[in-house]
Amino acid sequence: MSAQTPVLRLEGIVKTFPGVRALDGVSLSILPGEVHALMGENGAGKSTLMKVLGGVHQPDEGRIVLAEQPVVMSGPLDAKAKGIVFIHQELSLAGELSVAENIYLGELPRKRFGLVDWAELYTRTNRILERLKVGFDARTRVGDLSIANQQMVEIARALTVDAKAVIFDEPTASLTDAEKVVLFEVIADLKSQGVGIAYISHRMEEIFRITDRISVLRDGQYQGTVDTVETDEEGVTQMMIGRKLDLSRNESHHEIGDGALEVRGLSCGHLFEDVSFAVRSGEVLGFYGLVGAGRTEIAETIFGLREPSAGTIHLNGEEVRIHSPADAIARGISLVPEDRKSQGLVLGMNCRDNMTLPQIDDLKAGPFVAEGSEIAIFDQYRDKLDIRTPGWKQAAGNLSGGNQQKIVIGKWLSMHPRVLIVDEPTRGIDVGSKAEIHNLIRDLAAQGYAVIVISSEMPEVLHVSDRIVAMYSGRVMRTFTSEEVTEDTLIQAISGLDTGQAA
């Protein structure tokens, strides 16, 4: 196999974004007729690498070699013209347009005078849709399709040109099993035509079912390539997690109090179904799962941002209905949201105002805002959480990620909650501050808060949690205690593999 000329080769690709070295000297080659898996944890740089390949980003260093010719991808259309097709992870579709228009978006077949050749468009599209065995036709409006069918539309784009290489970025995230089979047939078909396929997925079973070789990225660095037949899930997991594999899991337990929050059979449409768990004061409950497993949606439902379609929420043994965030805050539930910058902070406001935002209504001196008590609150939590800022007047947007996160946490602590939900607490935060945030979370539990941590990073979940809830596509697969959990069982649970042991 190695004697073949690769259809596509990446040499020493470096890509930096402000503050992050997203790709650091990544080299990779894709042979004709192979399915090449690209694996790594969230944030390891897989998607960035594929975007560089697809012409969405330009690499800072390194080169792309296509059939032994160095090329520059000036844009998505250029990449497509060179035979590289990119199937996006997030649906990149225009919902108001028809299936056919979406599949040929950007290159609708033309007649004279820039007219769309509809007849040609529909015949070509229907031919592709036949191969995909889907139940809709070229004229269907994309917005009327289910998410799974929309994903099939996205996949259909791979078949519009004579591709040399096709990149699939998590194509099965929203597909049902029947559709997966069709997708794998399409991939096998492309493969037999000598097309090189790059396949990004978190799902081990798929990787071992369809791929020939596996390359692993970790923190933007290339970890190596192995033949799929010569490795197993454990081997790949070890490459992915690397040095972090033996990262300590939480050993110390605090005094566990009463059940602070209990959720029974909670559902919200198809976002998540029949979710039950309990978290007691003094305990950290970790939620681990793939992106889109429904973890954030559960947090949003508990915080009153979504209306549950079934199930109950109990607070201190008493059933409650939470209709809005104001309700949740009044009952002592706080949510540190996933996206610190757009959901957690008002970036242009200063630190003090951000911190007192939820209670500003109560901080009044006559008709005016009581500046003194605001500053007192800020000072108290700055010292308590060790927030490093030149002063309260600093705009929150100017602080580092770790300090911003502490402001958000401080904001909620100053409300004296009973339950603190932290969604992706260390996303985009550097390693040093990560440890600080982790210690802070442990400390908060020690002080008697009930803490829920949602995270996509395994070391983080292992490190801070007393118990871990593993989720897979909207369902709780299993609940682990920190003693019994291992990396393997956890990865299997979130990949939907151990349905037999579901808790």
Next chain:
Amino acid sequence: MTPGTLSTILKNGAIWGFIVLELIFFTVAGQFLSLSENAFMDADNMLLLFKQSAPIGIIAMGMTIVMINGNIDLSVGATYALSAVVLLDAMTWPVFGGLGDWVIPVACLLALLTGVVLGAINGLIVWKTGVDAFIVTLGAMLGYRGLVFMYNGEQPTSHLNWTLVDFAEMQVLGLHTATWVLLIVTVAMWFLMNRTVHGRNAYAIGNNREAAVNAGIRVGPHMLINFMIIGFLAALSAVVFYAETGSVNPNDGELYELWVITAVVLGGTKLTGGAGSIVSTFGGVLAIQLLRKGLAHIGADTSTVNLVIGLILIAVLLLDRQLNVKGKEELKI
């Protein structure tokens, strides 16, 4: 009937249902309230209605494509006035003295060119700076209006060319010139948006800009073209209207942008872009004109007309929101 079909029919056909309702209401109410002898649905009255719809209607077609594209143009009223000034004034320029009636096409071309250039300025700024179209054209609205006043101070610009007036008052197959222009523009814009690559790309850009960029569509040029088209149509509207009246006040065309947007939104085009239809805009234009004429017919004054139109617009948007609710899974923000 599959689920959602009913709401789709409601959404697409709503404007025509509304027009039928208006016709019935004004015919019946007219029997009791009107002071005039004629019935509301009188043929001449309806022909006049089409003609009166033309100035707003022609611009509304351009606004529809700009809004589908995800932008907005607030400067159309000022563009309209400036093009009118150019049209009327150019006919008196000594340079064209020897042309006789051939000055008419020349002046018309100059006026249309003015519109295209003003539109292109808007489009270029939106494309190259990335500033929101709302802000850019808000500035242009003030700026272009300033140009109108600079041209002739507070004085009206007048020139009556009888050949042009004859042309404007001509009736072919019973329809006035202005009506014909409106119809032709409607068909042309429908064709552009539904049959050409440019039109379909404009929809894609307004609907999901990131997807369009990912697919390699160059967003800027499409926006520029659409701004040039709306500029052209604002000028065309001015040519059609002022050919007949022959006199333009510097304040003419003020608030046109709002009437135009009202008609477009009434027709179901989304302010956020990506969805909308030329045919529905045509319905929106007729509906507004019917409302104005009908209320006048039953003896309401202008202020009442504005109040009613305002209330109806809000009611329509409320209805649209109800039809588009995503259900229980939606995030409450």
